[in-house]
Every structure is written in C-alpha cells, then in structure tokens.
Amino acid sequence: MANEEKNILLSSESPFTVKEAYKMLRTNVAFSLPGSGCKCIGITSADRGDGKSTVALNLAISFAQINKKVLIMDCDMRLPTIAKKLNMEQTPGLSNYLVGTDSEEMRLIRRISPLGVDIVPAGEIPPDPTKLLESEQMIKILSTLRECYDYIFLDFPPIAVVTDAAILSKLIDGYLLIVKHNRSAFSKITETLKQLEFSDAKILGFVYNGKADSTYKYKLGKKYYYKKNYYYYK
C-alpha cells in the first residue's frame, strides 16, 4: 500500500480525533439501524471530491475493528476509487459479475487482512452502469452477501452527477450523505436529498467531512487540559 493511501486509512497510527470521530459515526450508524441481520448502507455525496469513498472505507474499517464482518462494495462503476486507494487490481469486480463474465460471487471478494474488511472492487468500467445496478444480478448478489456479513457498505457515485445511488433504494437499509466542509454546495445537497427522497430512500443522516481543526480542538479542550496537569505533577 502506498504511503499516501496508507495515511488516509483508519489505523492505530491515525490521529486521535480521527479515530474518535469514526467511533462516534460507527455508534450512530449502528444505533440508527437496530435489529439483527445484515445492514446494507449506501454511501453517497452531492458531488465529487467530498471524501465519500474514504469515509466509506474508514467506516467499514471501524466496524471491522469491533469484530463485525464487513464488506465494502464499490458501486461507482464510472470512476471507481476503492481499489485504487488500496492499491489493488480493479478487476475482476462487480461489473464483471453483473454482465455475466464472472458468475462466482465469492471470487469477487478480496480480503484485506490488515484492515479486517472484505472488498468488492467496481470491476471494468461498463458502458451503462445504471442498467447493471438495476439488474436482477445485483439483487441476487446483495441477497447472497447479506447472509455472510454484518454490514455491507456500498460506495455510490455522487447523486448530483448520476442517479445510480437512488436506484437501489429498495435494497438499501439506509443512506449516509457525505458533505465536505467548504466544498459541498447547499444547492447540490438539496438536489441530492430530493433525488433520494423521491426514490423513497431512507436517509440516516449526514457525515460532515473535513471539519476544520480549531473548532474541533476547542470542544475537546477540557479533556486535554486535565491530561496536561496529570503529566506535570507525576
């Protein structure tokens, strides 16, 4: 794994605030989908560059850290990034299965042992990803994989760009919408929400990505003040 990709992935080396943030997100997501059985969570955003894939990957890693069986599926067959972030081959992947060139579901799955998550990359870029996502094959693969995992995260393309994310709304237990500080536009977020609402999608909430540091530190200020004193007097 390249150093740059390694740095963005959640690990024991990640900054404290980042680890805590993902723990909190994990807790909120878990509580928002109570009950037993596999949870299929769709992750999308309003626009490209909002950090959707990174958040999806890190959230999956966070769930894996509490010994949940986690799969992350790259459903962005137009501009796939999950395999790239992990420095692995894109094919065979989801598109190969959906077009029928690879009919064995389990062969698509790559196990990333250090991270504790399983990955289904996007596969070769098809001419019509929307059609593939609407297909019976997609329903079939999801229902098969649901039996094997506690959480399945589906990384969708941004809705403001294409409506792929909304297509599977009936199969998705809930959507997380990633918004990026100082980048995501209100108008695009509104359009995204309208699309999802129109498709009867269940929206769990927003993930606010890229929050600036100063405000974040202030909230945790008291905590490190006591720590400082502890070290001083020891």
Add this chain to the structure above:
Amino acid sequence: MYGNNRGENMEKTEEKFSGKMKEIDLISLLKFLVRNIWIILLIGILLGAASYGYTVLAIAPTYRSTFTAYVNNNSQTVRTDTSLTNADLIASQQLVKTYSHIITSKTILLASANAIGLDMSYEELLGMIVITQDEGTEIIRVSVIATSKDLAYKLNQAIAKTAPVYVEQIVEGSSMRIVDESDYPKRKFGPNTTRRTMLGIGAGILLAMFFVMLRYFTDDTVKSEKEVEEHFPYPVVGIIPDIESGGKSYDSYRYGYSDRSHTAKRRKKSNGK
C-alpha cells in the same frame, strides 16, 4: 429518529432551502472579511505601489509661480461715505472676474509668451494659468503651472509685466498694481505623490473588499455542521476532522503539552531519538 416520511421530508427540504437568497449574517461577513484581511491589504498595497510608480515614472512634476495684484476701478473708489455695503462687495467680485477674463485673454497671454520667446498656442497657455481671488477683497493671485521651474517663473513674470498695461488700456479708469512679485518655485507643485499613493491604497482596499464580499455572497458551500442541520431535516451523524490540519496537531497535544510529558519522553526513548 431517522424515520423516513417521504412527503413530509420532501416538504421540509423544499421549505428549508427553497433557493431564497442567502441570509446576510453581518458577524459572519465581518469574520470572513477579517479572514481575508491579508489579501485585502495585499491588493491595497499593490495598487498603492502601482499608483506611486505611475505617479513617479509617468507623470511629469509641475511647478507653480504666482504673483498677486490689486485691481480696482477708480469710479468705484470715489465715495463720500466710508461704509461698505453688500452691493460694494458684489461689485468688487464682479470686477475681479472681469479682470481675470481680461488677463487670460488671447491678447495678453500671447503677448506675454512672445515677450519671453515662448512658442505655444493660446489653448496651451490658458491651460497653465490659474487665477484666484482672495475672498472679500480686490486681490487676485495669478499662477502659472508648468513642467519646468524656469518656464513657470518667466511666464508668470511676463504676465505680471504685460497685464497691467493692457488692463488699464481696456478698462477705462482702472488700475492693476502688483502686490507680490512672481516667486521662483522652490519645490514641486504636483503631482501629490503621497495623496495619489494613499488613493491607490484606498482604491485597492475597496476593490479587494468588494471582491471578497462578492465571494462571500456567492459562496454556496457548507461552513459548519450546524448550518447543515439548520438547513435540512436530517441529523449530522458523524463529524470527521480534516486530517491535514486537525488530527495531527491535536495528537501532539495528546502526547503531552509541548512534548514535555513523561509519555512523550518514553516514546522518544523507545524511538531511539
């Protein structure tokens, strides 16, 4: 908590953000201006520097030479009483205006120019002359502003010599007496470099502020999770810090204030530093 009533939520989304103009929050606008203060000052300084450079390099300095004269009409001075009425003041102001017109006539200006061997058109000469009146008096100040000290002085002197002669010929019973002779310009009259530079800085600052404010008003991007929650009917379930600025710097605090803690020292020792 995260229930999905399609109709209700669509209405709420529509209602909360119906494409209305962004609310103007003066405090956040001020904060935005303060955050961009460096660019505003930079543009001000750049424009000021450009203005200074242009003034110094492109605009030729000018010099001023002035004489003062007393003008009057004898018929007005023959009075039996000593009181000064409003009519007298108006009459003297009109007299000064009349003499100003005479002094800046083609006859006098061209004659003055010829006297010093200056080959300039009447319009050019006229553009160099400024005549002012001392308020409430019959004193006029005749100035020549030119790009050379010598030219300003010599032309002013020539007018001081030529004008009284012609004035007395043209206006019967009038007189023009020189009070102060032409002065040789000691320093530059214009352009005012300091004023122009300050104007450049001021214009730069205003222009930069305009563009910064324009950027603020056209900025449609989210600035905080609170804004997101206020605008949309869904909660913010996670806040991920910016890895570039956030997590790393906080981490150094966690390991000990200014890295003086025991843990930090142990860590350094184990890293072999």
